[in-house]
Amino acid sequence: MGETTAAAPGGVEHSGPAERPDREYPYLLTTGGGMQPDHGGAQIHRVASPTHAQRHAFAELHPDLAGREGVAHHGLVRLTTRRGSAVFRARLTDAVRPDTVFAPAHWEDASSVDALTDRAPERFSRIRAPEVCAVAVTPIEPSDDDPSRELDPA
Numbered sequence: 299m300g301e302t303t304a305a306a307p308g309g310v311e312h313s314g315p316a317e318r319p320d321r322e323y324p325y326l327l328t329t330g331g332g333m334q335p336d337h338g339g340a341q342i343h344r345v346a347s348p349t350h351a352q353r354h355a356f357a358e359l360h361p362d363l364a365g366r367e368g369v370a371h372h373g374l375v376r377l378t379t380r381r382g383s384a385v386f387r388a389r390l391t392d393a394v395r396p397d398t399v400f401a402p403a404h405w406e407d408a409s410s411v412d413a414l415t416d417r418a419p420e421r422f423s424r425i426r427a428p429e430v431c432a433v434a435v436t437p438i439e440p441s442d443d444d445p446s447r448e449l450d451p452a
Contacts, residue, residue: 315430317380319397323432325363326398327377329411330429355411357386359435360396364388369437377401378434379414385438386411399433 319325357375359367369375371390376383377399386401394400401411415429 315432317431319432323379323434325433325435326395326430327379327401327411327414327433328398328430329401329403329415331402355384355386355401356389357411358389358391358394358400360392360394360398361390362396363399363435364390367435367437369435374438376436376438377411377414378436379431381415381431382413384410384414388437399435403429 315326317323357377359369359375364370367375369388369390371388373388374385375388376385403412414433415431
């Protein structure tokens with residue numbers, strides 16, 4: 299038999315997200331694939347858009363966070379980070395922490411969470427860091443000239 303080589307096990311100290319909440323951006327925004335898993339693109343590349351299962355982008359907020367910020371279930375909410383802002387339809391759920399907002403990735407236009415997250419590489423692996431960043435949450439009312447008025451409740 300040939301010689302076996304293996305990487306030496308080692309640990310990495312968890313340091314939390316690179317961008318931490320502060321007064322201006324008091325919550326954490328996290329993003330991912332949502333209910334329809336991405337599997338490295340194997341499923342997502344077979345369809346024109348993730349809207350095949352979900353018509354409009356949404357953001358999940360804990361009811362306590364929504365209450366503090368005045369956000370109603372299925373109401374419009376603007377998520378703002380240091381990189382910009384986007385509009386989503388709010389879903390209130392206790393499936394997320396009271397200090398965290400979740401929005402699925404891959405939507406475009408006025409609801410692109412991808413444009414809000416930090417794209418800096420993780421310092422050890424040099425791959426993109428987990429999509430977590432500080433965020434501000436603001437309820438909004440749609441206006442006649444606002445494209446977000448098209449975001450029907452999901």
